[in-house]
Amino acid sequence: MxxxxxxxxxxxxxxxxxxxxxxxxxxxxxxxxxDALFRQDKVQHILVRHEQAAVHMADGYARATGKAGVVLVTxxxxxxxxxxxxxxxxTDSIPLVVLCGQVPSTLIGEDAFQETDMMGVSRPxxxxxxxxxxxxxxxxxxxxxxxxxxxxxxxxxVVDIPKDMTAPNERFEYEYxxxxxxxxxxxxxxxxSGQIRKAAEMLLNAKRPVIYAGGGVxxxxxxxxxxxxxxxxxxxxxxxxxxxxxxxxxxxxxxxxLGMHGSVEANQAMHNAxxxxxxxxxxDDRVTNGTDKFCPGARIIHIDxxxxxxxKTIKVDVPIVGPVGSVLNDMHAIFxxxxxxxxxxxxxxxxxxIDQWRARHGGRYEPSTQDCIKPQHVVEVLHKVTKGxxxxxxxxxxxxxFAAQYYKFNKPxxxxxxxxxxxxxxxxxxxxxxxxTHPDEEVVCVTGEGSIQMNIQELSTxxxxxxxxxxxxxxxxxxxxxxxxQDMNYESRHSHSYMGSLPDFTKLVESYGHVGLTVRKLDExxxxxxxxxxxxxxLVFINVYVDPAExxxxxxxxxxxxxxxxxxxxxxx
Amino acid sequence: xxxxxxxxxxxxxxALSRVVGLFSQRNYNIESLTVxxxxxxxxxxxxxxxxxxxxxxxxxxxxxxxxxxVVKLVDLTEGAHIERELMxxxxxxxxSQRGEVKRTVDIYRGQIVDVTNSVYTVQVAGNSDKLDxxxxxxxxxxxxxxxxxxxxxxxxxxxxLSL
Numbered sequence: 235m236x237x238x239x240x241x242x243x244x245x246x247x248x249x250x251x252x253x254x255x256x257x258x259x260x261x262x263x264x265x266x267x268x269d270a271l272f273r274q275d276k277v278q279h280i281l282v283r284h285e286q287a288a289v290h291m292a293d294g295y296a297r298a299t300g301k302a303g304v305v306l307v308t309x310x311x312x313x314x315x316x317x318x319x320x321x322x323x324x325t326d327s328i329p330l331v332v333l334c335g336q337v338p339s340t341l342i343g344e345d346a347f348q349e350t351d352m353m354g355v356s357r358p359x360x361x362x363x364x365x366x367x368x369x370x371x372x373x374x375x376x377x378x379x380x381x382x383x384x385x386x387x388x389x390x391x392v393v394d395i396p397k398d399m400t401a402p403n404e405r406f407e408y409e410y411x412x413x414x415x416x417x418x419x420x421x422x423x424x425x426x427s428g429q430i431r432k433a434a435e436m437l438l439n440a441k442r443p444v445i446y447a448g449g450g451v452x453x454x455x456x457x458x459x460x461x462x463x464x465x466x467x468x469x470x471x472x473x474x475x476x477x478x479x480x481x482x483x484x485x486x487x488x489x490x491x492l493g494m495h496g497s498v499e500a501n502q503a504m505h506n507a508x509x510x511x512x513x514x515x516x517x518d519d520r521v522t523n524g525t526d527k528f529c530p531g532a533r534i535i536h537i538d539x540x541x542x543x544x545x546k547t548i549k550v551d552v553p554i555v556g557p558v559g560s561v562l563n564d565m566h567a568i569f570x571x572x573x574x575x576x577x578x579x580x581x582x583x584x585x586x587x588i589d590q591w592r593a594r595h596g597g598r599y600e601p602s603t604q605d606c607i608k609p610q611h612v613v614e615v616l617h618k619v620t621k622g623x624x625x626x627x628x629x630x631x632x633x634x635x636f637a638a639q640y641y642k643f644n645k646p647x648x649x650x651x652x653x654x655x656x657x658x659x660x661x662x663x664x665x666x667x668x669x670x671t672h673p674d675e676e677v678v679c680v681t682g683e684g685s686i687q688m689n690i691q692e693l694s695t696x697x698x699x700x701x702x703x704x705x706x707x708x709x710x711x712x713x714x715x716x717x718x719x720q721d722m723n724y725e726s727r728h729s730h731s732y733m734g735s736l737p738d739f740t741k742l743v744e745s746y747g748h749v750g751l752t753v754r755k756l757d758e759x760x761x762x763x764x765x766x767x768x769x770x771x772x773l774v775f776i777n778v779y780v781d782p783a784e785x786x787x788x789x790x791x792x793x794x795x796x797x798x799x800x801x802x803x804x805x806x807x
Numbered sequence: 808x809x810x811x812x813x814x815x816x817x818x819x820x821x822a823l824s825r826v827v828g829l830f831s832q833r834n835y836n837i838e839s840l841t842v843x844x845x846x847x848x849x850x851x852x853x854x855x856x857x858x859x860x861x862x863x864x865x866x867x868x869x870x871x872x873x874x875x876x877v878v879k880l881v882d883l884t885e886g887a888h889i890e891r892e893l894m895x896x897x898x899x900x901x902x903s904q905r906g907e908v909k910r911t912v913d914i915y916r917g918q919i920v921d922v923t924n925s926v927y928t929v930q931v932a933g934n935s936d937k938l939d940x941x942x943x944x945x946x947x948x949x950x951x952x953x954x955x956x957x958x959x960x961x962x963x964x965x966x967x968l969s970l
Contacts, residue, residue, distance in 0.1 A: 357828050362875045382875060418875060419875050540873070
């Protein structure tokens with residue numbers, strides 16, 4: 235055993251835990267830890283320009299790799315600046331460990347300089363938080379933090395570290411704890427076999443089934459088991475915004491996304507189904523629309539690792555609590571044993587009906603013209619140029635929905651967006667976290683001119699660490715989604731949804747040392763994107779002027795059933 | 808429907824605020840709350856009385872169970888149980904009131920635990936309805952101060968809530 239200061243214990247622990255990068259920003263209460271970081275070379279620290287971005291970076295890393303992202307900030311404003319990032323990760327069940335400096339324990343409660351009750355402030359938006367009360371606790375508390383963050387339904391864990399806990403002259407025995415003891419926390423490891431059998435039998439007997447897959451399939455690493463299920467039964471599958479890529483977007487059984495901006499075929503199939511199996515999804519209000527009208531003829535099976543998600547918004551018939559991967563494995567074993575087949579005639583007529591719905595809209599939009607580029611078209615060209623294989627992050631708004639609808643994700647962990655909290659400013663730092671650990675992959679942030687300005691300062695971080703990601707700005711010179719709602723619900727009174735004084739984005743990114751390109755004409759679109767992606771070592775920011783009047787369709791009509799939708803500005807289902 | 812939920816909680820700083828925070832965050836109702844350490848100093852026993860539809864109560868118990876520091880919990884109202892609340896009341900007691908108050912206290916099997924020339928301090932224990940009834944039976948204007956502990960509960964029979 236070695237004798238180490240609290241600060242050195244933290245850096246030793248992170249190295250022993252296998253952490254390669256931490257994202258953060260120094261300040262008074264964290265300086266002992268920053269000094270310890272300086273004196274080691276195993277953990278690389280990335281200095282951001284705003285603490286919120288540090289959390290989104292860690293979050294992007296976690297979403298792409300499944301491992302906890304780690305953040306280090308100081309007390310007070312450093313800590314409170316992380317809150318939006320923490321809440322973003324919490325809502326989407328993303329594992330993070332956020333280490334926050336705190337004023338010395340002797341000053342806590344005295345309104346000291348840069349003191350904030352981070353335990354209290356963060357409590358509603360964390361899976362758990364812990365304060366260090368003695369330096370010797372540091373290894374155990376950090377081990378618990380990583381375990382809690384990454385197990386069960388993952389989530390962010392905050393560790394509050396008073397400055398005196400990291401004092402350089404006080405040393406304690408350090409040993410990396412290989413095990414965690416937590417008597418009050420036992421995440422489910424297997425689903426109930428009787429329930430799984432019942433679900434398997436119901437699936438085989440369904441006539442109009444839909445598989446509804448969510449982010450839990452991606453987080454649970456169960457994409458292969460899902461694909462096997464779809465192939466085995468030949469059932470239609472729709473993915474939530476968080477679940478895109480869990481089943482290939484270009485796969486033959488894919489109905490695309492469901493919900494508020496879901497495809498006609500996905501929402502119609504859900505509404506007309508006789509059996510819905512939800513796998514790692516939580517019947518979010520952006521999926522169900524009016525809960526009293528949700529799937530009126532369907533029996534519902536729900537697989538979820540979090541028992542609190544069962545029957546929270548929609549009452550289900552067969553709940554299965556467990557990790558989706560292990561539940562699906564067990565279900566496949568039961569299918570092998572049952573050896574039955576679904577009713578092929580019923581299935582054929584179900585698919586026929588689905589194909590008719592598909593023909594109704596099919597993701598069509600008015601074509602672009604030389605002077606008016608459609609945002610959907612930009613995403614389709616992006617898909618083509620990147621061969622559908624890029625990591626795509628987004629911010630929040632119309633561009634996010636266009637990216638979700640038109641970039642057909644064929645792999646899990648490639649579509650990275652703030653689905654639950656809807657955090658503008660997420661996309662750029664999330665892309666940075668991914669690019670840092672996936673230097674040979676294409677990483678693109680699809681954004682809007684509102685969102686990008688919420689964390690644009692991070693272009694500076696990109697320069698410092700050489701992160702040659704690509705930014706595609708769908709520039710409609712307005713807060714597009716807000717404007718769309720104002721068009722639809724407020725007689726086009728565009729209250730504060732127009733941004734005057736937009737910067738010259740090309741000059742702006744050039745001043746940060748990157749490459750800026752602008753597209754105004756249709757015939758420049760593909761060639762400019764090709765040119766951008768050919769610059770492997772440069773961050774290229776492509777400002778594409780798109781049709782400012784475009785709306786995202788289909789769009790569910792509020793409080794209706796899933797299949798009550800606007801198909802375009804004048805037609806509805 | 809009114810429910811009594813009993814929780815074994817890690818006896819750690821901040822654990823209680825997590826429970827209370829959960830109720831306000833998710834718009835659940837707390838009617839009363841009691842908490843104290845158990846015979847095992849590492850555990851606290853918390854009793855919360857709440858009300859809501861079956862769906863809300865199911866969410867309350869599930870969300871409580873998700874808190875890392877919640878070790879175990881039981882909805883006592885699902886089975887036979889005993890509930891008790893302690894109340895201390897300061898009552899005006901002068902002249903003929905003194906005898907009358909004393910008789911009422913006896914009927915409710917309470918005790919007078921402190922006396923001055925003009926005031927009795929009375930202790931009554933029982934379920935919440937009994938305490939309400941006691942207050943109602945005291946002449947209006949005589950009640951000077953009331954303090955109630957909130958409900959504590961335990962299951963009847965051999966069922967125990969322990970590790």
